[in-house]
Amino acid sequence: MTPHAAGRQSRAELRFAAWYDRINAVAEQRWAGRLRRRLVADLGGQVLDLGAGTGANLPYFRAASTVTAVEPSAAMREHLTARLGGAQVPAQVVAAVGEELPFPAAAFDAVVCTLVLCTVPDPARTLAEIHRVLKPDGTMVFLEHVRARGLVACAQDMLTPLLRHFAAGCHPNRDTLAALRAAGFAPRDVEAFKPVPRFPLIAPFVAGTARPAG
Ligand SMILES: C[S@@+](CC[C@H](N)C(=O)[O-])C[C@H]1O[C@@H](n2cnc3c(N)ncnc32)[C@H](O)[C@@H]1O
Secondary structure: OOHHHOOOHHHHHHHHHHHHHHHHHHHHHHHHHHHHHHHHHOOOEEEEEEEOOOOOOOHHHOOEEEEEEEOOOOHHHHHHHHHHHOOOOOOOEEEEEEOEEEOOOOEEEEEEEEEOOOOOOOOHHHHHHHHHHHEEEEEEEEEEEEEOHHHHHHHHHHHHHHHHHHHHOOOOOOOOHHHHHHHOOEEEEEEEEEEOOOOOOOEEEEEEEEOOOO
Protein backbone atom coordinates (compact mmCIF):
# COMPACT_ATOMS: atom_id res chain seq x y z
CA MET A 1 0.00 0.00 0.00
CA THR A 2 1.06 3.60 -0.45
CA PRO A 3 2.25 5.56 2.62
CA HIS A 4 -1.18 7.27 2.62
CA ALA A 5 -2.90 4.01 3.33
CA ALA A 6 -0.26 2.23 5.35
CA GLY A 7 0.49 5.10 7.74
CA ARG A 8 -1.02 5.61 11.16
CA GLN A 9 -4.69 6.46 11.13
CA SER A 10 -5.70 9.89 12.35
CA ARG A 11 -8.16 10.24 15.22
CA ALA A 12 -10.70 11.61 12.72
CA GLU A 13 -10.37 8.46 10.57
CA LEU A 14 -10.78 6.19 13.58
CA ARG A 15 -13.84 8.15 14.71
CA PHE A 16 -15.31 8.03 11.20
CA ALA A 17 -14.94 4.24 11.06
CA ALA A 18 -16.46 3.83 14.53
CA TRP A 19 -19.48 6.02 13.70
CA TYR A 20 -19.95 5.25 10.01
CA ASP A 21 -22.77 2.72 10.28
CA ARG A 22 -24.62 4.77 12.89
CA ILE A 23 -24.33 7.97 10.81
CA ASN A 24 -25.77 6.18 7.78
CA ALA A 25 -28.37 4.01 9.49
CA VAL A 26 -31.40 6.13 8.59
CA ALA A 27 -30.27 6.63 4.97
CA GLU A 28 -29.60 2.91 4.59
CA GLN A 29 -33.09 2.15 5.81
CA ARG A 30 -34.87 4.83 3.77
CA TRP A 31 -33.13 4.64 0.39
CA ALA A 32 -29.49 3.54 0.27
CA GLY A 33 -30.07 -0.12 1.13
CA ARG A 34 -32.63 -0.50 -1.66
CA LEU A 35 -30.32 1.19 -4.12
CA ARG A 36 -27.32 -0.91 -3.11
CA ARG A 37 -29.42 -4.06 -3.65
CA ARG A 38 -30.51 -2.91 -7.09
CA LEU A 39 -26.96 -2.01 -8.13
CA VAL A 40 -25.08 -5.11 -6.96
CA ALA A 41 -27.50 -8.06 -6.57
CA ASP A 42 -27.20 -9.29 -10.18
CA LEU A 43 -23.47 -8.75 -10.66
CA GLY A 44 -21.96 -12.12 -11.58
CA GLY A 45 -18.45 -13.57 -11.70
CA GLN A 46 -15.50 -11.97 -9.91
CA VAL A 47 -16.58 -8.71 -8.30
CA LEU A 48 -14.35 -6.05 -6.74
CA ASP A 49 -15.95 -3.79 -4.11
CA LEU A 50 -13.51 -0.89 -3.90
CA GLY A 51 -13.23 1.08 -0.66
CA ALA A 52 -15.74 -1.29 0.85
CA GLY A 53 -15.71 0.51 4.21
CA THR A 54 -17.70 -1.33 6.87
CA GLY A 55 -19.20 -3.66 4.24
CA ALA A 56 -22.52 -1.93 3.58
CA ASN A 57 -22.77 -3.58 0.13
CA LEU A 58 -21.87 -7.08 1.32
CA PRO A 59 -25.34 -8.37 2.28
CA TYR A 60 -26.76 -7.44 -1.14
CA PHE A 61 -24.53 -9.49 -3.46
CA ARG A 62 -26.46 -12.52 -4.72
CA ALA A 63 -24.98 -13.66 -8.04
CA ALA A 64 -21.22 -13.04 -7.65
CA SER A 65 -18.84 -16.03 -7.62
CA THR A 66 -16.56 -14.09 -5.28
CA VAL A 67 -16.57 -10.57 -3.87
CA THR A 68 -13.15 -9.07 -3.19
CA ALA A 69 -13.62 -6.19 -0.77
CA VAL A 70 -10.67 -3.80 -0.94
CA GLU A 71 -10.29 -1.42 2.00
CA PRO A 72 -7.17 0.54 3.06
CA SER A 73 -8.33 1.65 6.52
CA ALA A 74 -7.52 -0.87 9.25
CA ALA A 75 -10.35 0.50 11.39
CA MET A 76 -12.88 0.06 8.56
CA ARG A 77 -11.48 -3.40 7.79
CA GLU A 78 -12.31 -4.57 11.32
CA HIS A 79 -16.02 -3.86 10.73
CA LEU A 80 -15.82 -5.26 7.19
CA THR A 81 -14.24 -8.51 8.32
CA ALA A 82 -16.86 -8.89 11.05
CA ARG A 83 -19.55 -8.60 8.38
CA LEU A 84 -18.15 -11.29 6.04
CA GLY A 85 -20.29 -13.95 7.74
CA GLY A 86 -23.46 -12.16 6.65
CA ALA A 87 -22.56 -12.28 2.94
CA GLN A 88 -24.61 -14.60 0.72
CA VAL A 89 -21.64 -15.27 -1.57
CA PRO A 90 -17.96 -16.06 -0.93
CA ALA A 91 -16.16 -12.84 0.03
CA GLN A 92 -12.66 -11.84 1.04
CA VAL A 93 -11.06 -8.67 2.39
CA VAL A 94 -7.89 -7.22 0.85
CA ALA A 95 -5.90 -4.31 2.32
CA ALA A 96 -5.02 -2.03 -0.61
CA VAL A 97 -5.69 1.36 -2.15
CA GLY A 98 -7.53 2.08 -5.38
CA GLU A 99 -4.53 3.88 -6.81
CA GLU A 100 -2.45 0.68 -6.69
CA LEU A 101 -4.60 -2.42 -6.97
CA PRO A 102 -2.72 -5.70 -6.34
CA PHE A 103 -4.54 -7.59 -9.12
CA PRO A 104 -3.65 -8.56 -12.70
CA ALA A 105 -5.26 -6.83 -15.69
CA ALA A 106 -8.80 -7.91 -16.58
CA ALA A 107 -9.21 -9.84 -13.31
CA PHE A 108 -12.78 -8.70 -12.57
CA ASP A 109 -16.18 -8.95 -14.25
CA ALA A 110 -17.48 -6.02 -12.22
CA VAL A 111 -16.13 -3.24 -10.02
CA VAL A 112 -18.35 -1.52 -7.46
CA CYS A 113 -17.65 2.02 -6.22
CA THR A 114 -20.15 3.30 -3.68
CA LEU A 115 -19.38 6.59 -1.94
CA VAL A 116 -15.68 6.08 -2.58
CA LEU A 117 -14.63 8.21 -5.56
CA CYS A 118 -15.38 11.25 -3.36
CA THR A 119 -12.71 10.02 -0.94
CA VAL A 120 -9.77 8.46 -2.79
CA PRO A 121 -6.83 10.89 -2.81
CA ASP A 122 -6.20 10.43 -6.56
CA PRO A 123 -9.43 9.72 -8.50
CA ALA A 124 -7.76 9.72 -11.96
CA ARG A 125 -5.21 7.12 -10.90
CA THR A 126 -7.89 5.06 -9.15
CA LEU A 127 -10.11 5.10 -12.24
CA ALA A 128 -7.13 4.08 -14.40
CA GLU A 129 -6.58 1.13 -12.06
CA ILE A 130 -10.27 0.20 -12.18
CA HIS A 131 -10.07 0.31 -15.99
CA ARG A 132 -7.01 -1.95 -15.90
CA VAL A 133 -8.44 -4.63 -13.60
CA LEU A 134 -11.90 -4.66 -15.22
CA LYS A 135 -12.49 -7.03 -18.17
CA PRO A 136 -13.06 -5.15 -21.44
CA ASP A 137 -16.70 -6.30 -21.39
CA GLY A 138 -17.00 -5.80 -17.63
CA THR A 139 -19.27 -3.42 -15.74
CA MET A 140 -18.45 -0.69 -13.30
CA VAL A 141 -21.22 0.22 -10.88
CA PHE A 142 -21.26 3.50 -9.01
CA LEU A 143 -23.21 5.39 -6.38
CA GLU A 144 -21.55 8.71 -5.60
CA HIS A 145 -22.40 12.21 -4.45
CA VAL A 146 -20.98 14.72 -6.91
CA ARG A 147 -20.40 18.38 -7.63
CA ALA A 148 -23.50 20.54 -7.95
CA ARG A 149 -23.81 23.63 -10.16
CA GLY A 150 -23.56 27.38 -9.61
CA LEU A 151 -23.51 28.78 -6.09
CA VAL A 152 -23.98 25.38 -4.47
CA ALA A 153 -20.77 24.20 -6.16
CA CYS A 154 -18.94 27.26 -4.75
CA ALA A 155 -20.28 26.41 -1.29
CA GLN A 156 -19.10 22.81 -1.80
CA ASP A 157 -15.60 24.14 -2.59
CA MET A 158 -15.65 26.03 0.71
CA LEU A 159 -16.94 23.05 2.66
CA THR A 160 -14.39 20.62 1.23
CA PRO A 161 -11.44 21.31 3.61
CA LEU A 162 -13.71 20.84 6.62
CA LEU A 163 -15.35 17.70 5.34
CA ARG A 164 -12.02 16.24 4.26
CA HIS A 165 -10.96 16.45 7.88
CA PHE A 166 -14.14 15.27 9.59
CA ALA A 167 -15.31 12.75 6.98
CA ALA A 168 -12.00 11.00 6.37
CA GLY A 169 -11.08 12.64 3.07
CA CYS A 170 -14.54 13.16 1.53
CA HIS A 171 -14.68 15.81 -1.25
CA PRO A 172 -18.26 17.02 -1.89
CA ASN A 173 -17.11 18.98 -4.94
CA ARG A 174 -15.86 16.31 -7.37
CA ASP A 175 -17.28 16.02 -10.89
CA THR A 176 -17.13 12.24 -10.89
CA LEU A 177 -19.08 11.68 -14.12
CA ALA A 178 -16.54 13.85 -15.98
CA ALA A 179 -13.71 11.92 -14.30
CA LEU A 180 -15.28 8.63 -15.42
CA ARG A 181 -15.46 9.81 -19.03
CA ALA A 182 -11.90 11.14 -18.89
CA ALA A 183 -10.76 7.71 -17.66
CA GLY A 184 -12.29 5.97 -20.69
CA PHE A 185 -15.62 4.85 -19.27
CA ALA A 186 -19.01 5.34 -20.86
CA PRO A 187 -21.57 5.93 -18.07
CA ARG A 188 -25.02 4.46 -18.74
CA ASP A 189 -28.41 4.51 -17.05
CA VAL A 190 -27.31 7.40 -14.84
CA GLU A 191 -29.88 8.43 -12.26
CA ALA A 192 -29.31 11.76 -10.48
CA PHE A 193 -31.19 12.47 -7.28
CA LYS A 194 -31.19 14.42 -4.03
CA PRO A 195 -32.06 11.95 -1.31
CA VAL A 196 -31.81 14.39 1.60
CA PRO A 197 -33.07 17.80 0.45
CA ARG A 198 -31.98 19.46 3.69
CA PHE A 199 -28.30 18.63 2.92
CA PRO A 200 -27.95 20.42 -0.46
CA LEU A 201 -24.16 20.50 -0.14
CA ILE A 202 -23.89 16.69 -0.22
CA ALA A 203 -25.84 16.42 -3.47
CA PRO A 204 -26.67 15.52 -6.11
CA PHE A 205 -26.06 11.80 -5.93
CA VAL A 206 -25.57 9.81 -9.11
CA ALA A 207 -26.05 6.07 -9.50
CA GLY A 208 -25.50 3.97 -12.58
CA THR A 209 -23.21 1.70 -14.52
CA ALA A 210 -20.26 2.36 -16.80
CA ARG A 211 -18.49 0.24 -19.40
CA PRO A 212 -14.99 0.69 -20.71
CA ALA A 213 -15.60 2.80 -23.84
CA GLY A 214 -14.84 1.04 -27.13
C1 LIG B 1 -17.52 7.01 2.64
S1 LIG B 1 -16.72 5.47 2.79
C2 LIG B 1 -17.69 4.39 1.74
C3 LIG B 1 -17.66 2.97 2.19
C4 LIG B 1 -18.53 2.01 1.37
N1 LIG B 1 -18.10 1.89 0.01
C5 LIG B 1 -20.01 2.38 1.42
O1 LIG B 1 -20.66 2.43 0.37
O2 LIG B 1 -20.53 2.58 2.53
C6 LIG B 1 -15.24 5.71 1.79
C7 LIG B 1 -14.28 4.53 1.90
O3 LIG B 1 -13.20 4.72 0.98
C8 LIG B 1 -12.02 4.24 1.61
N2 LIG B 1 -10.83 4.81 0.95
C9 LIG B 1 -10.13 5.92 1.29
N3 LIG B 1 -9.07 6.07 0.49
C10 LIG B 1 -9.10 5.05 -0.38
C11 LIG B 1 -8.26 4.65 -1.45
N4 LIG B 1 -7.18 5.36 -1.78
N5 LIG B 1 -8.57 3.53 -2.12
C12 LIG B 1 -9.67 2.80 -1.79
N6 LIG B 1 -10.51 3.14 -0.79
C13 LIG B 1 -10.22 4.24 -0.09
C14 LIG B 1 -12.19 4.70 3.03
O4 LIG B 1 -11.31 4.02 3.91
C15 LIG B 1 -13.65 4.39 3.28
O5 LIG B 1 -13.83 3.09 3.74
